[in-house]
Each structure stands twice: as structure tokens, then as C-alpha cells.
Amino acid sequence: MIRFRADLPFERDQATRFVPWIVALMVFLGALALAATTAVGGAIDRWDNNLSGRITVQVPADKAGPKTLTRLAETLTETPGIAQAEILSDEATRALVEPWLGVLDSDLELPLPAVIDVETEAGAVFDVNLLTDKLTKIAPGVIVDDHRVWLQQLIRVARTVEWVAFAILGLIGLTAIAAVIFATRSGLAVHAAIINLLHVMGARDAYIARQFQMQAMMLGIRGGIIGSAAAIIVLILLATMSAGIDVALLPSAPLSLAQWPLLIIVPIAAVVIAMATARVTVLRALAGMP
Amino acid sequence: MLRFENVGMRYGIGPEILRDINFALEPGSIHFLTGPSGAGKTTLLKLMYLALRPTRGLVHLLDHDISLTPRSELPHLRRQIGVVFQEFRLIDHLSAVENVALPLRVANIKQSTIDEHVRELLVWVGLGDHLDAKPPTLSGGQQQRVAIARAIINSPRLLLADEPTGNVDDRIALRLMYLFEELNKNGTTIVIATHNEALLQKFGHPVLRLNDGELDIVAGRAERLEAAS
Numbered sequence: 001m002i003r004f005r006a007d008l009p010f011e012r013d014q015a016t017r018f019v020p021w022i023v024a025l026m027v028f029l030g031a032l033a034l035a036a037t038t039a040v041g042g043a044i045d046r047w048d049n050n051l052s053g054r055i056t057v058q059v060p061a062d063k064a065g066p067k068t069l070t071r072l073a074e075t076l077t078e079t080p081g082i083a084q085a086e087i088l089s090d091e092a093t094r095a096l097v098e099p100w101l102g103v104l105d106s107d108l109e110l111p112l113p114a115v116i117d118v119e120t121e122a123g124a125v126f127d128v129n130l131l132t133d134k135l136t137k138i139a140p141g142v143i144v145d146d147h148r149v150w151l152q153q154l155i156r157v158a159r160t161v162e163w164v165a166f167a168i169l170g171l172i173g174l175t176a177i178a179a180v181i182f183a184t185r186s187g188l189a190v191h192a193a194i195i196n197l198l199h200v201m202g203a204r205d206a207y208i209a210r211q212f213q214m215q216a217m218m219l220g221i222r223g224g225i226i227g228s229a230a231a232i233i234v235l236i237l238l239a240t241m242s243a244g245i246d247v248a249l250l251p252s253a254p255l256s257l258a259q260w261p262l263l264i265i266v267p268i269a270a271v272v273i274a275m276a277t278a279r280v281t282v283l284r285a286l287a288g289m290p
Numbered sequence: 291m292l293r294f295e296n297v298g299m300r301y302g303i304g305p306e307i308l309r310d311i312n313f314a315l316e317p318g319s320i321h322f323l324t325g326p327s328g329a330g331k332t333t334l335l336k337l338m339y340l341a342l343r344p345t346r347g348l349v350h351l352l353d354h355d356i357s358l359t360p361r362s363e364l365p366h367l368r369r370q371i372g373v374v375f376q377e378f379r380l381i382d383h384l385s386a387v388e389n390v391a392l393p394l395r396v397a398n399i400k401q402s403t404i405d406e407h408v409r410e411l412l413v414w415v416g417l418g419d420h421l422d423a424k425p426p427t428l429s430g431g432q433q434q435r436v437a438i439a440r441a442i443i444n445s446p447r448l449l450l451a452d453e454p455t456g457n458v459d460d461r462i463a464l465r466l467m468y469l470f471e472e473l474n475k476n477g478t479t480i481v482i483a484t485h486n487e488a489l490l491q492k493f494g495h496p497v498l499r500l501n502d503g504e505l506d507i508v509a510g511r512a513e514r515l516e517a518a519s
């Protein structure tokens with residue numbers, strides 16, 4: 001571990017023992033939160049591209065005669081805000097359910113509902129209930145599936161997850177700041193005699209504060225290394241796990257290759273916060289000396 | 291150099307330990323500061339090296355009225371004062387060289403300059419064989435020499451010593467006094483706190499005598515002889 005030659009014998013301080021661990025926790029959670037945010041952000045983008053602007057209308061198999069379907073499609077196309085309505089072929093419908101039901105034997109007499117794929121105009125707002133009523137008159141039992149509502153909820157959940165992650169990170173950050181303040185204050189008390197001596201020799205407050213800053217930097221770096229290492233291990237595990245599962249809706253990998261370097265920001269931020277906290281704490285305490 | 295006007299000092303809400311202290315030290319002078327134990331010698335020295343602010347009165351140091359001097363300028367004044375503390379106050383985890391180097395480090399002097407001067411001075415006070423020794427491994431007399439080297443490393447204009455002869459035998463006390471006189475001849479203003487009456491008699495320097503919180507100034511032997519003739 002890197003050392004610096006301090007005028008103050010910090011290595012005997014008890015109160016600093018737990019600082020690296022709190023910083024490590026902060027860095028660990030910070031890295032995970034950052035990874036989660038970028039991953040969720042990426043997933044949301046993909047959902048937006050894939051799903052937005054689409055409504056699916058399902059017609060029960062027994063009502064799905066060609067005439068009914070055509071009338072439904074016409075009604076839909078006439079509705080303001082709808083750009084296009086396409087009756088999916090039997091094969092296309094089978095392909096849709098494949099992820100859930102597996103490859104279906106086309107001879108199998110499983111009554112699949114007919115599906116009309118509706119493309120909405122950008123930014124169009126619908127009353128799905130109204131639309132459903134209108135369509136029910138033509139074909140009782142239709143189900144209007146507005147992905148956008150579902151997607152909006154999903155996005156809301158994802159954003160909430162992000163906020164919670166950052167709120168927890170913020171709390172840990174505050175805990176780390178409190179820990180550094182506590183360690184610094186107790187350091188000031190433990191080393192009061194030497195600090196007094198340096199003061200009397202003509203040391204400026206900044207000189208004494210620098211000693212504590214360097215100490216905080218060392219503790220921060222120690223915690224940063226531990227926390228980053230733990231986060232990297234977890235993220236690599238997640239990446240290899242999610243590589244095995246191909247689920248379109250889930251974030252594919254926690255971080256893309258280009259995003260990994262972002263993680264260095266977290267420990268650096270932690271070290272800077274620790275140093276700044278120590279500096280401010282010392283300067284405020286020393287301001288009371290003659 | 292240093293002037294006190296009507297200085298009073300009390301700790302917190304305690305009694306006034308020093309009352310109406312008035313004196314002035316000429317540049318290049320050497321004084322003893324004496325008085326019974328608890329008379330306030332250490333307190334008076336602390337006021338001189340700006341470790342305490344007086345509760346009342348004026349302290350003039352190196353052309354500065356301390357009460358009017360911004361706090362940010364005080365370090366510069368403190369660097370021109372060397373202090374030999376009664377209990378030495380060496381830092382145990384630093385070597386002799388590092389201890390003596392502290393006043394220079396604190397003043398942001400270049401490390402190469404520091405190394406050169408510090409070693410030279412430690413050799414001069416007879417600690418050439420103990421440059422890297424930690425204070426706890428040194429004898430009392432050796433620790434005191436480290437403390438003195440630290441006090442004079444930055445060529446202070448004012449040197450204050452608090453009972454420097456208190457913990458050493460007579461032979462070392464005498465050598466110490468000769469060392470102080472040597473520094474004084476080179477222009478350093480010196481105040482030595484002591485309650486060793488024999489030392490006062492032997493050296494005959496002017497004396498600041500504290501009694502009951504008040505200060506009397508007794509002229510030195512040289513001045514008295516001059517006045518008599």
C-alpha cells in the first residue's frame with residue numbers, strides 16, 4: 001500500500017479503521033448503480049424503438065372470420081391517430097407466440113386468436129376503452145393491447161429502480177462523509193499536542209489540513225480499490241449470466257465495453273469527497289486556534 | 291522586538307494569572323524569566339510565542355500589534371520565534387533529523403536545503419551519531435539537544451526557553467547557558483525561564499521576575515555596574 005510521510009502518527013488511529021470499508025461500500029454500490037442506470041437507460045431506449053407506436057388487437061379465434069377482420073381493420077384505419085392496421089398472417093401469429101409456447105405443429109388444432117398489428121401516429125393519444133367498445137360491437141371479445149401503457153409502466157418502474165439506487169448511493173455517501181468527519185475529529189483530538197506544536201512553529205492551517213487530506217486520500221484509495229474490485233467481480237458475473245439468457249426485454253449486459261471506463265469515476269469521486277471532507281473539517285476546527 | 295502593555299491573562303473564567311504586565315525586550319537582549327512554580331512563567335512565554343491571546347492589553351511583536359494582525363499573517367511571525375519547551379515536545383515517530391526539520395517543512399523550505407542544514411546543525415550540537423534515532427531511544431540530554439536544534443534551525447529572531455535546565459545536571463545546564471550566550475552574541479533575542487537562582491546569580495543577565503501575577507524587571511549585573519560607575 002502506498003504510504004506518505006505524515007508529521008502525525010495516523011497509523012495508530014482507531015477511528016479511521018472503518019473508513020475504507022464504508023468508502024468501499026459506497027464505491028461498490030455506486031458502481032452498481034451506475035451500471036444499472038446505463039443498462040436500464042439502454043433497455044428503455046430499445047423498448048422505445050421496438051414497441052412504441054404499436055397497439056395489438058386480438059380477435060378470438062371463433063370470431064375471426066375474414067370479413068370481420070377486414071371490418072375491424074377498416075374501422076381502425078379510420079380512427080384518427082392510427083396510421084396503419086395490418087392483419088397478421090397465421091404464420092406471423094404463430095411466430096409471435098413461439099417464445100411462450102414453442103414451435104407449434106401447424107396441423108395442431110389449437111385455436112389461435114387472430115392478431116391485427118396497429119401502428120399509431122407519433123405522439124397519438126387514445127382512449128383505449130373507447131376503441132375497445134367500438135371494436136367489440138363488430139367482434140365481441142376483442143382485446144386491445146396498448147403496449148405503450150404497459151411500456152410506460154415498465155419505464156416508470158425502471159426509473160424508480162434507478163432513483164432508489166441513487167438514493168441509496170446518496171445515503172451511503174452521507175454515511176461515508178459522516179465517517180470521515182468523525183475519523184478526522186477524533187484524529188484532531190488524538191493528535192492535538194502535535195497539531196499545537198506545528199501551529200506554534202508557524203504551520204498554516206492548510207499545512208495541517210493537508211496531512212489529514214493525505215490520510216483521507218489513502219483511506220479513500222484503499223476503500224476505492226476494495227469497492228471497485230467487488231463491483232467488477234459482480235458485474236462480470238452478471239455479464240456472463242445474462243449472456244446465457246436471451247431475453248429481449250431485459251438489459252443484455254450490465255455495461256457495454258465503452259461504458260466500463262466510466263466505473264473509474266466512482267472511486268475517484270469517493271476519494272475526492274473523502275479528501276474534501278477531511279480538509280473542511282480540519283480547517284473549521286483550526287479556525288478556533290489563536 | 292517585543293513589548294507588552296498592560297497585559298492581563300486568565301484561563302477561561304479562572305482567576306487572572308497575569309496582571310498588568312509591562313515590559314519591552316530590545317533586539318539582541320537576553321533575559322531570565324523567573325518566579326515560583328505556578329507564577330505564570332509558561333503562560334507568559336505562551337503569550338510571547340503567540341500560542342495564547344491575552345485577555346487584555348497589547349502585545350507588540352516584530353513591529354506588529356498582535357490584536358490587529360490578521361490571523362493569516364501570524365504564521366509568518368511565529369516562524370521567527372524558536373521555542374525550547376519544558377517537556378521538549380519531540381515527535382516520537384519521527385527521527386531526530388525529521389524532528390529538527392519540522393519548522394523548515396512547515397515553512398515550505400526545499401527538501402534539499404532542509405536535509406543539508408538539519409544534518410549540519412545536529413552534528414554541531416553533538417548528535418552526528420544519532421541523526422536517524424527516534425526520540426524515545428535518546429537520553430534526556432540528547433533529546434534536549436534535538437529540541438534546541440529544532441528551536442534554532444530557522445535562525446529565529448526571538449528564542450524562548452522554558453526551564454531548559456530543569457531536567458539536566460549542572461554541567462549540561464552550564465553548557466546550555468554558554469550555547470544560549472553564543473546564539474545571543476549572534477543577534478538572537480533570548481528569554482530563558484528558570485527558577486534556578488544559582489544560574490541567575492552566575493550569569494547575571496537582566497531578570498523578569500513574576501510574583502503574584504505581576505512582573506518586576508531587575509537590571510542585569512552589567513547594567514548595574516555601569517550605573518554604579
Ligand SMILES: Nc1ncnc2c1ncn2[C@@H]1O[C@H](COP(=O)(O)OP(=O)(O)O)[C@@H](O)[C@H]1O
Nearest residue numbers: 301304307325326327328329330331332333334
Ligand atoms: N491551560 C490552562 N488552563 C487553566 N489554568 C492553567 C492552564 N495552564 C496553566 N494554568 C494555571 O496558570 C497558573 C500559571 O501556570 P504556569 O504558567 O504554567 O506557571 P509556571 O510556568 O510559572 O509554573 C497556574 O496556576 C496553572 O494552574
Ligand SMILES: [Mg+2]
Nearest residue numbers: 331332376452
Ligand atoms: Mg512552567
